[in-house]
Structures are given as C-alpha cells and as structure tokens.
Amino acid sequence: MSESAAPPTERLPLWRAAWVIARRDFAAILLSRAFFFFLLGPLFPIIVGGLAGGIGSQVRETAPPPVLAVAMTASDTERIEAARDSLEGSAGLSLPELAPVEEGSSSPEEVLKGTERNYGAVLSGSLAEPRLTGSSGQLERWRGDIALLLSEAVRSEATVFPAIEESAVAAATSDLNRSRLITAQASQVLLFLLSMLLAGMVLSNLVEEKANKIIEILAASIPMDAVFLGKLFAMLAVSLVGITVWGGVAGIFLLLGGDALPAFPAPVIGWTGFIALGILYFAMNYLLLGSIFLAIGSLATTVREVQTLSMPVTMSQILIFFVASLAVTQIEGWMGIAGMIFPLSSPYVMLAYAAQEGALWPHVLALAWQALFVYLFIKIGASLFRKRVMKSGSQPRGAGRRWRFPGMGRKAERV
Incomplete structure (x- = not known):
C-alpha cells in the first residue's frame, strides 16, 4: 500500500x-x-554640545562688560553722568557704564591699551566737539547710545519724559x-x-x-x-x-x-x-x-x-x-x-x-x-x-531540461 x-x-x-x-x-x-x-x-554630540554651551555661557557671564572711558573736563563729565542717570531712570534705557579718566593724562589709544578697566571706547574732546575712539565693532554698537547721551548732556535742563500708561496683553x-x-x-x-x-x-x-x-x-x-x-x-x-x-x-x-x-x-x-x-x-x-x-x-x-x-x-x-x-x-x-x-x-x-x-x-x-x-x-x-533576486517570471527557452544520452541502455528522453 x-x-x-x-x-x-x-x-x-x-x-x-x-x-x-x-x-x-x-x-x-x-x-x-x-x-x-x-x-x-547621537548622545555624544548632544552631551558635548550641552557642556560646551554651558561653559561658554559661564565664561560670558564672568567676563566683565566693557565700559566707556570719558576723558573730558570735570564739568562735561558730570553733565554726561547726569544725562545717563536721567535716561536710565526715566526712559528705562540700558546705557554703557562710564569710567571718568583724567583729561590729557594719556591719549585715547593709550587708555584703550590699559589694563585697569575693560575699556571698550574712549570719549574725549568736549560736548561741543566730541571724539569717540574704539574698535569698529564697538563704535557700531555704541554710536546711538553715545549720541543720545551727548544730546541729553548739552540740554540746559533735563528732559522730563511723560508717564506712559501700559496695558499688557498675552500676545499680539x-x-x-x-x-x-x-x-x-x-x-x-x-x-x-x-x-x-x-x-x-x-x-x-x-x-x-x-x-x-x-x-x-x-x-x-x-x-x-x-x-x-x-x-x-x-x-x-x-x-x-x-x-x-x-x-x-x-x-x-x-x-x-x-x-x-x-x-x-x-x-x-x-x-x-x-x-x-x-x-x-x-x-x-x-x-x-x-x-x-x-x-x-x-x-x-x-x-x-x-x-x-x-x-x-x-x-x-x-x-x-x-x-x-x-x-x-x-x-x-x-x-x-x-x-x-x-x-x-x-x-x-x-x-x-x-x-x-x-x-x-x-x-x-x-x-x-x-x-x-x-x-x-x-x-x-x-x-x-x-x-x-528570486528570478521569478518567464525562464529562458530550454531551461529545466535534462537529457539522457545513448549508450545508457535506453533512448534519449526528455525529462
């Protein structure tokens, strides 16, 4: 069976x-x-980037901010300091810190090379003919602030800013x-x-x-x-x-x-x-x-x-x-x-x-x-x-055929 x-x-x-x-x-x-x-x-770049960012932030915080050296007469220096206090107190502006320097003691270029303070620029001359000396980048950052300071300093009376009633919303x-x-x-x-x-x-x-x-x-x-x-x-x-x-x-x-x-x-x-x-x-x-x-x-x-x-x-x-x-x-x-x-x-x-x-x-x-x-x-x-890969589809002609040759006791037959 x-x-x-x-x-x-x-x-x-x-x-x-x-x-x-x-x-x-x-x-x-x-x-x-x-x-x-x-x-x-991917965690290594994230950790390294986070550590680098934290260290960079700490370095920026510990570095002293640049100050503005004022090499003018005592009266002009007092008027500039009063103008700065008025603008920061009434208008809420953030202006450069001032550092008085004795007029004529040294040139502005020599003041900038000094190591006593972190001088960013030197304001010299007079209120009528001011002169600002510093690097091009620092001059670009402080140009507007110092122009505002000088404009306020030459006034006969301090500017009285009107009180503004504020009404805050979540977001516009x-x-x-x-x-x-x-x-x-x-x-x-x-x-x-x-x-x-x-x-x-x-x-x-x-x-x-x-x-x-x-x-x-x-x-x-x-x-x-x-x-x-x-x-x-x-x-x-x-x-x-x-x-x-x-x-x-x-x-x-x-x-x-x-x-x-x-x-x-x-x-x-x-x-x-x-x-x-x-x-x-x-x-x-x-x-x-x-x-x-x-x-x-x-x-x-x-x-x-x-x-x-x-x-x-x-x-x-x-x-x-x-x-x-x-x-x-x-x-x-x-x-x-x-x-x-x-x-x-x-x-x-x-x-x-x-x-x-x-x-x-x-x-x-x-x-x-x-x-x-x-x-x-x-x-x-x-x-x-x-x-x-699997070679599916039509096969070439004659593929899969096997032949028996004469001499094996039977005629050749196609399998």
Whole structure:
C-alpha cells in the first residue's frame, strides 16, 4: 500500500507573516550590541554640545562688560553722568557704564591699551566737539547710545519724559504667527534629522540578509510583500525605541537647563496633539523612506552598490526638505498645497501646518494619502526583488531540461 501524499503546506496570511518577520527582526536588533552603541552615537554630540554651551555661557557671564572711558573736563563729565542717570531712570534705557579718566593724562589709544578697566571706547574732546575712539565693532554698537547721551548732556535742563500708561496683553497676532513659524521650522528640522539618521537601518539590514541568503529563504516560505512590510515596521519600532531613549536624555537636559534653554511657542493645536501628530508623521516619513530604501536594496548586491544607488535618494531628500521649509511661509499658497500633495514632502509640510493651523481633518486625509504611497512603494520593491533576486517570471527557452544520452541502455528522453 502506497503511502499517502503529505498535504501541501499553506502560506501564512499577509499580516500574520508580516508580524512574524517584524517580531523576529525587532528582537534580533534590539538585543544586539550594535544597537546599544548605535544609541550612544547621537548622545555624544548632544552631551558635548550641552557642556560646551554651558561653559561658554559661564565664561560670558564672568567676563566683565566693557565700559566707556570719558576723558573730558570735570564739568562735561558730570553733565554726561547726569544725562545717563536721567535716561536710565526715566526712559528705562540700558546705557554703557562710564569710567571718568583724567583729561590729557594719556591719549585715547593709550587708555584703550590699559589694563585697569575693560575699556571698550574712549570719549574725549568736549560736548561741543566730541571724539569717540574704539574698535569698529564697538563704535557700531555704541554710536546711538553715545549720541543720545551727548544730546541729553548739552540740554540746559533735563528732559522730563511723560508717564506712559501700559496695558499688557498675552500676545499680539503678529507675534503669535511669527513664533509659531519658529516652532514649525524647528519641528521640520527635527523630523528630517531623525528620518535620515534612522531610515538607513532598513537598507543595511536588507543587504546583510541578502548576502547571507536569509532573505531568499524567507521569500520561499513567506510572501515577499509580508517580508518587506514586516521589516519596515520592525525598523520603525526600533527607531521609536531609540527616539524614546534620546528624548529621555533631552528631557533631562531640559530640566537641568531650566530658563537657560530657549522656549518654543505652543502650536495652535497644543503640545499634546502636536506631539501625537509628530509621531504619526515621523512614522509615515520613515515608512516612505524605508520602502524606497528596500526597493534600492533589491537592486543592489554589494555595499558599494547600495551607497551608489542610495546617494540620489539622500540628496533628493535634502532638496525636498529645503522645499518643504520654504513652503512653510506659504502654507496656504500653491507651494504649501503642492508640498502637502507630494508624498515625500507631505509629512514635513503637514507637521508645519499643525503648528500654525488648528484643523484636524487635513491630517486625516494626509495620513491616508501617505499610507497609500507606502503600500505602493512596498509593492514595487517586492516586485523588483522577485524579478531580480528570486528570478521569478518567464525562464529562458530550454531551461529545466535534462537529457539522457545513448549508450545508457535506453533512448534519449526528455525529462
């Protein structure tokens, strides 16, 4: 009795197969030593930059401010000091500190070379014919202040400034628009840096598995679309882990820095909604770039080919980022709308839109539009991989034929 044939093994559904690949890649990368050192890589510039900024700030605070040396007669010097006190007390101006110097004791050039005080410039001559001596930069900074001082000093009576009734508001519309534009541009820069830093992991992982023939084994048992989809989402999850670690370190610096660090104005939709949209747009931008890099990986066989083929994509991303940054200033114009429609620039422009506008329905449309192109890019990449690596499609004529030659006891037959 002949043995019954084994039933054919059915392939896993697309999403279940993608989950298997994603879980495998996520665990393999997250538990590797290379990923640990990858996390440490961007932290060193941040720590060094923070330390350098703190040291520079401390040096600037400890350095004495420049003072204005006044080499005039005693009466002229008294009138200039009285004018300075009047302007600072009534008008609230911040004017250079004065340091009287005996008239005629030394030339202005020699006074500036002295080490007694940190002299920035020397005011000599008289009120009728003043002369200011100093470096070109210091003269440019103090020209207006000293002209105001001299104008007040030559008056016969001190100027009486009228009392102004002040009424403060939270912020004017122009100030809010300008400040939110800063938030929009900063979010675009952060999205660009994170995407370019992390998207390359997809390409390196695919090329490594192609070299080890692992990808071909996976493709023989799992649909290629599921392999690409699983790898993309595994790398996205790994990237989010890295961003969480870096964000925690940045949060520590924010707590330690306090008021010394610049504060970005709140976007229109609030920080909670803005951060949520930022995560979604980073995910979409990462998936778009990752799917393109997977398609490139299907065309490359060596690391050198990967670098050659990925260079145009990297340079085009820089160009797209610059165009998206320009579109922020015309968010409701033709350039802004075109940036929202083009899939590779859409995450940048829509994130900037979230900082300046409060409507939510455009984000739903934009995310759906970007997800459509992620699907299309994955299909194209999987198709290229099947044709170039798995050699699927029509075989050349005569392929797969085996011949038996005469002399083996039977006629030649085609198998």
